[in-house]
Amino acid sequence: MPKLPKGKMKWVIGVIAIAIIAFIGFRYWKGKKSELPEGIVSGNGRLESKLADVSAKEPLRVKQILVNEGDLVKPGQVLVQLDTTTLESSLAEANANLAATQEKLAVAQAGIVKQKSEIELATIEAERARRLVSQGAGSQRDVDVRTSQLETTRASLAEAEATLKTSKQEIEVARANAATIQTRIADATLKSPVTGRVLYRLAEPGEVLSPGGPALTLVNLEDVFMEIFLPASEAARVKLGSEARLTVDFEPNRSIPGYVSFVSPEAQFTPKQVETKSEREKLVFRLKLQVPRELASRYVERIKTGIRGVGYVKVDPSAEWPSRLQNVITGESASR
Structure with a gap:
């Protein structure tokens, strides 16, 4: 190889030295730049x-899934609809039972009104019989009969009032039962609890979810x-x-x-x-x-x-x- 002239050799060595110094300086500057202050x-x-599962509270069949993996969802958005046919039948039965109990209550209330009227009449007749006996115009037997009728009517009133109280309690139970079934129907509509994105779709229409079984997994993006x-x-x-x-x-x-x-x-x-x-x-x-x-x-x-x-x-x-x-x-x- 031909040798470079001395002057040119020095120039090349100088350029190389400057490049090395520049490289070292750059690395030092970059290192200092990335250093964190005290x-x-x-x-x-x-x-x-955090992840959030959209799950069923009880075993129901999946009727419809309204989102796919990757979809963005908002709080309260309906994501999954479960089949509530059996629950709706139970609700209709509970409402019919409630109506029958309310009718029983109305009969008991009407019976109390009737018993109170009969007590008023029996009280008047018993008092009249006592006055007649005191005036010598009536018999003690008639007084005893009227008094007995009054006591019997009062007993019937107490029985009607007890029936009324029982009917009121039965109505409360029937209402609570209907409300529970209505809540179960509402729970069959699965909504998003968070703002997020659908990460996994874990069920398909026609599948029966177990209690607590997830239909979707969401990523909570908030x-x-x-x-x-x-x-x-x-x-x-x-x-x-x-x-x-x-x-x-x-x-x-x-x-x-x-x-x-x-x-x-x-x-x-x-x-x-x-x-x-x-x-x-x-x-x-x-x-x-x-x-x-x-x-x-x-x-x-x-x-x-x-x-x-x-x-x-x-x-x-x-x-x-x-x-x-x-x-x-x-x-x-x-x-x-």
């Missing part, structure tokens, strides 16, 4: 959300959080409610505001999927970084759980977030 700690995690693991020296400085930031791998330059909602009271080993083996050999504490519900509710159509990222926590309230964590997602940009 008072802020971090840990790897992933966005998670209850979003990230769990991270910190060593004892860092976790001991964390307080509930401490300010937090969450970032996801696909958009590391934007952060999600949050707060510490849980700090485990017990140490544990870091799960396998979080860190390297050497890191897992250390005891750590689990923290839960919660995304505010009002913020999560504005992003329900964009939230994807399971995405990996990093969670940051202020252990010193006076610490300042680095510039890369100050580009915070807010509700105002939710519609963009």
Whole structure:
């Protein structure tokens, strides 16, 4: 190979030296940029959300499922309709029993009115018979007969009043039975308890669900959080409610505001999927970084759980977030 002239060789070596220095400087600058200031700690995690099952309270056949996997649902939205044919028959029978009991009550009330009228008449006749005896114009036998009739009528009134009381109790029982069946029919219409997305469709029309058997599993998109693991020296400085930031791998330059909602009271080993083996050999504490519900509710159509990222926590309230964590997602940009 032909040798380069001395001057040109020095120029090439200089260029290479400058490139190496620039590379080292860039790595140093990048490392310093990614460093966290004193008072802020971090840990790897992933966005998670609580799950909610839409389940049957009693064994009924699935009549209709109104959503598919991936659909976004709102609280109170009807998701599944169960077959209530047998319950509706029971309700009709309960309503008929209630009507018969109410009719029995009306008869008892009418009987009481009649008995009270007869008591008034028997009282008048008994009093008249006593006056006649005192005047010597009547017999004691007539007084005894009238008095006996009055006592018999009073006994009949007491019996009618007892029947009336029983009828009222029977009406309350019949009403409660009808209301219970009506509630069971209402429970056969399964509604969404949360704002979320259908994760699994676990049943199809025609299947009979067991008591408590789920028809759907929903992801609650208003209850979003990230769990991270910190060593004892860092976790001991964390307080509930401490300010937090969450970032996801696909958009590391934007952060999600949050707060510490849980700090485990017990140490544990870091799960396998979080860190390297050497890191897992250390005891750590689990923290839960919660995304505010009002913020999560504005992003329900964009939230994807399971995405990996990093969670940051202020252990010193006076610490300042680095510039890369100050580009915070807010509700105002939710519609963009």
